[in-house]
Amino acid sequence: MLFALHTIAFVAVTVYALYLFVHVVYTRYVFVRLGKPGEPKTDLRRRLRDVLVYVAGQRKLFKDRKSGVMHAFLFYGFFILQAGLIELILKGFIRGYRYPLGPLENTFSLMQQWTVFLMLLAVFYAFYRRYVEKLRRLQWKRDVKAAVVYAALIVITASVFPILGFETIMLGENPDFAHAPFSGAVAAAFSGIGTQAATALFYLFWWIHMLAVLSFMVFVPQSKQAHEIFALFNVFLRKPGPKGRLPSIDFEDENAEQFGVGRIEDFSRPQLLNLYSCVECGRCTDMCPAAGTGKKLSPMHLMTNLRDHLTEKGAVVTSRTPWMPAFAFAGTRANRLALASRANARKASGDTVAVPESLELPKLIGDVVSEQEIWACTTCRNCEDACPVLNEHVGIIVDLRRHLVLTEGSMPAEMARTFQNIERQGNPWGISRNDRAKWREGIEDIAPLVHETEEFEYLFFVGSMGSYDNRNIKVARAVARLLHKAGVKFAVLGNEEQSSGDTARRAGNEYLFQQLAAENIETFKTYNVKKIVTACPHTYNTFKNEYPEFGLEAEVFHHTELLYQLIREGRLKPVRELRERVTYHDSCYLGRYNDIYDAPREILKAIPGVELAEMSRNREKSLCCGAGGGRMWLEEKEGTRINLARTEMALETKPSTICSACPYCLTMLSDGVKAKEMEDRVQTRDIAEILLEAVE
Amino acid sequence: MNILVLLKQTFDTEERIRIENGKISEEDVKFIINPYDEYAVEEAIRIKEEHGGEVTVVSVGPMRTESALRTALAMGADRAILVHDESLSGIEYGDEHTLSKILARVARRTGFDLILAGYMSVDSGAAQVAPRVAEELDIPHISAITGLRIEGNAVVAEKDMEGNKAVIEASLPVLLTAQQGLNEPRFPTLPNIMRAKKKPLEIWTVADLELDFGSIQPKTAVAEQYLPPPKPAGRILEGSLDSQVRELAQLLKDLIS
Numbered sequence A: 001m002l003f004a005l006h007t008i009a010f011v012a013v014t015v016y017a018l019y020l021f022v023h024v025v026y027t028r029y030v031f032v033r034l035g036k037p038g039e040p041k042t043d044l045r046r047r048l049r050d051v052l053v054y055v056a057g058q059r060k061l062f063k064d065r066k067s068g069v070m071h072a073f074l075f076y077g078f079f080i081l082q083a084g085l086i087e088l089i090l091k092g093f094i095r096g097y098r099y100p101l102g103p104l105e106n107t108f109s110l111m112q113q114w115t116v117f118l119m120l121l122a123v124f125y126a127f128y129r130r131y132v133e134k135l136r137r138l139q140w141k142r143d144v145k146a147a148v149v150y151a152a153l154i155v156i157t158a159s160v161f162p163i164l165g166f167e168t169i170m171l172g173e174n175p176d177f178a179h180a181p182f183s184g185a186v187a188a189a190f191s192g193i194g195t196q197a198a199t200a201l202f203y204l205f206w207w208i209h210m211l212a213v214l215s216f217m218v219f220v221p222q223s224k225q226a227h228e229i230f231a232l233f234n235v236f237l238r239k240p241g242p243k244g245r246l247p248s249i250d251f252e253d254e255n256a257e258q259f260g261v262g263r264i265e266d267f268s269r270p271q272l273l274n275l276y277s278c279v280e281c282g283r284c285t286d287m288c289p290a291a292g293t294g295k296k297l298s299p300m301h302l303m304t305n306l307r308d309h310l311t312e313k314g315a316v317v318t319s320r321t322p323w324m325p326a327f328a329f330a331g332t333r334a335n336r337l338a339l340a341s342r343a344n345a346r347k348a349s350g351d352t353v354a355v356p357e358s359l360e361l362p363k364l365i366g367d368v369v370s371e372q373e374i375w376a377c378t379t380c381r382n383c384e385d386a387c388p389v390l391n392e393h394v395g396i397i398v399d400l401r402r403h404l405v406l407t408e409g410s411m412p413a414e415m416a417r418t419f420q421n422i423e424r425q426g427n428p429w430g431i432s433r434n435d436r437a438k439w440r441e442g443i444e445d446i447a448p449l450v451h452e453t454e455e456f457e458y459l460f461f462v463g464s465m466g467s468y469d470n471r472n473i474k475v476a477r478a479v480a481r482l483l484h485k486a487g488v489k490f491a492v493l494g495n496e497e498q499s500s501g502d503t504a505r506r507a508g509n510e511y512l513f514q515q516l517a518a519e520n521i522e523t524f525k526t527y528n529v530k531k532i533v534t535a536c537p538h539t540y541n542t543f544k545n546e547y548p549e550f551g552l553e554a555e556v557f558h559h560t561e562l563l564y565q566l567i568r569e570g571r572l573k574p575v576r577e578l579r580e581r582v583t584y585h586d587s588c589y590l591g592r593y594n595d596i597y598d599a600p601r602e603i604l605k606a607i608p609g610v611e612l613a614e615m616s617r618n619r620e621k622s623l624c625c626g627a628g629g630g631r632m633w634l635e636e637k638e639g640t641r642i643n644l645a646r647t648e649m650a651l652e653t654k655p656s657t658i659c660s661a662c663p664y665c666l667t668m669l670s671d672g673v674k675a676k677e678m679e680d681r682v683q684t685r686d687i688a689e690i691l692l693e694a695v696e
Numbered sequence B: 001m002n003i004l005v006l007l008k009q010t011f012d013t014e015e016r017i018r019i020e021n022g023k024i025s026e027e028d029v030k031f032i033i034n035p036y037d038e039y040a041v042e043e044a045i046r047i048k049e050e051h052g053g054e055v056t057v058v059s060v061g062p063m064r065t066e067s068a069l070r071t072a073l074a075m076g077a078d079r080a081i082l083v084h085d086e087s088l089s090g091i092e093y094g095d096e097h098t099l100s101k102i103l104a105r106v107a108r109r110t111g112f113d114l115i116l117a118g119y120m121s122v123d124s125g126a127a128q129v130a131p132r133v134a135e136e137l138d139i140p141h142i143s144a145i146t147g148l149r150i151e152g153n154a155v156v157a158e159k160d161m162e163g164n165k166a167v168i169e170a171s172l173p174v175l176l177t178a179q180q181g182l183n184e185p186r187f188p189t190l191p192n193i194m195r196a197k198k199k200p201l202e203i204w205t206v207a208d209l210e211l212d213f214g215s216i217q218p219k220t221a222v223a224e225q226y227l228p229p230p231k232p233a234g235r236i237l238e239g240s241l242d243s244q245v246r247e248l249a250q251l252l253k254d255l256i257s
């Protein structure tokens, strides 16, 4: 009788839990499906590789060593524990059941015991990191759910030992310390209680374990733990192509009324999947230059706010209750909205029912995400690089900007002016495009125009900064001198050059970007350009990774790549000793976007006398200078200045020179050094200027 | 409310002026809406958005002016009229007299409650056309306004007076010209740019307007066009303060004599 009750209860509870689990997961699947289809999935091999590296290999997690190890124990432990779950369940129905593993029985038992023990330690360590060590990134989102996770995991793991220990007593066996050390200890400690008491305790802990497992299963997809389910798909369904490439908008449709993302369902499905995959680990916000300097933008909260909005929107559109069991969470806003939406549908079909709740939701732009946050982003990818589930915040932010710029025409006045200037004169200041070639004054012979020279191997694309900005004109001239010295045949476009469109694109003006891309590619074709070299990482990135979509076929080089190659080939010989302590600042678009970390360092190492000093955040962790994503042209009034934060990091290395390889970074860092009143003691220079000094 | 905006297309303010064969060359030049006229367009659209009505932009000039008118349509104007024909291009669109006669006639045809214009154009800079149109139409005008309120028939305009503010009241119909500071012109949205491409552009000729060609002949003639002479390099005086002052005084005396 009791046994029948036990069996029926277990089956009922399990079926109910499975029903809830499926409902919750399917509901979120349906919500994600509200989005637009993503780009076609082609590169299956890369996707599988990603899954191996980032899911199985946990690659990103090890950026934070301690948390990485902790997570790996839980991640792999979870699978091992699952392998033993069926055995544990059957033990509740078949006395003394063990998997028929023959000679491996004991090994399996040992493995289970240690796994459980290590997982328990890992959970305690996780608890310690959050609540005792108070790791900064884990303090940004405080809610009870994180504590629930720890409690559930502790109950689930810790209950295994009493189950097995009391089972040993119940079966009248002796504790097997060799193969079941931890449960053996329990059995030994309670050996005197007798079989009857042991049987009762066995079932008590068995039930505690099963109920904990089943409740956790229902809890997981409703919390940040949803990543356990969604992250795998998130990694697999990531948008194809180079890092940070933005999907283009098709402007063919002349009747389109809406561009970018103005409503949550305008995002693509892979983007919406990002939202449910977020672990709320805070890694992104911890690395974000905007959040780090007191701006409201926080990439983690961007994700979670959008996620919660999607859940509410989904409830309204589909009438499905996202929080289960629904009766227990009747008070949640999304569940109330789902019920109201149902009532609304009945009312619409003629029933006389009252709609208990207004179905009006907060506006995506304005209420859920503010314009202030949207414009604060430098598109630096510090967040994306840190994210363990490979979320892509930048694409989301740019989609919101696209809506503001293209659909609403709403943007900071300086941004509108910048667009207008680029549109009219091809540069952000609106200086006459007929003055673009002026930077060449006095070196016309070594930097010929494309139509002045018979043949050239490289087109040197100077960029707007190199052409007009007084400080960066010096860099452009240094690059020209170096190429000339190395005997590289090159030419420049002069007044036929114009903005690459990176600023326009990252600031949301996709229309202007595509116009510029088409015109630039046309110009390249006219002059039969095969190779392009540029000193601007932004230009480099958009030419190399984004222009091919619009028909560019040329090979693209950043000046650090080409200069390093010329040194290796012996065509540039840095022989002059420079007694400098140099710290190199990695530009986002060179480093995180294009993985170029070594070429610039190798150039510096090739210069006699140069001592390289690394900043605390270098290479892929490098903090943005604050100028990317159009921020160069906007005021920075919120919080403190990003360029100062980065300059302070650079100054910590006690350098005599701060070296960069990007015109924006150079401007930002030299402004920073001036603001710190250190310009007498610390120089800020582009790598080409330093190299030129060493070869002369 | 029926709002008419007088608009001129000018060189982008950053263009460098080139003289070819004794005339300003238009080759390879970027054209824009005269910036002051852009404030007028913006203000007209804001008034429409608040009070309802229709905004008509009108220009006299060559066919290239179409792009400026389309931009105004993309910003939110409803209707665009370009006065253009061979006879007008023959006299290079005349002078302020010619333009004001034509525009006044257009205004009579379309009807209006309010006329807005830039207070001057950045190219010829005479600041005459709009006030002349007001005279031709026998309505009051307020020039170079930096603030505007319209309630019923009453118009309250603000303008800067050497750092102070003058508040001027009038009633419709009236002609107002816009000064910088009146507003921040909007950035046309893409759907509006697309829609503007499809809106009709009305081309009116002198004949359509039943104007006597003789009566709109220019009253002035351009004698010569030339660039300002290049600025001679500056000099920084050196030496003691006293000797610098003495040298400066001498230099100024030499200049006058």
Ligand code: SF4
Pocket (backbone or CB within 6 Å): A284, A287, A288, A289, A290, A291, A297, A298, A299, A376, A377, A378, A379, A380, A381, A382, A383, A384, A393, A394, A624
């Ligand atoms: S791209 Fe950079 S600035 Fe933008 S949210 Fe991510 S970390 Fe912050």
Ligand code: SF4
Pocket (backbone or CB within 6 Å): A277, A278, A279, A280, A281, A282, A283, A284, A285, A299, A300, A303, A383, A386, A387, A388, A389, A390, A391
């Ligand atoms: S977006 Fe990624 S890095 Fe940021 S909190 Fe979520 S999971 Fe962590």
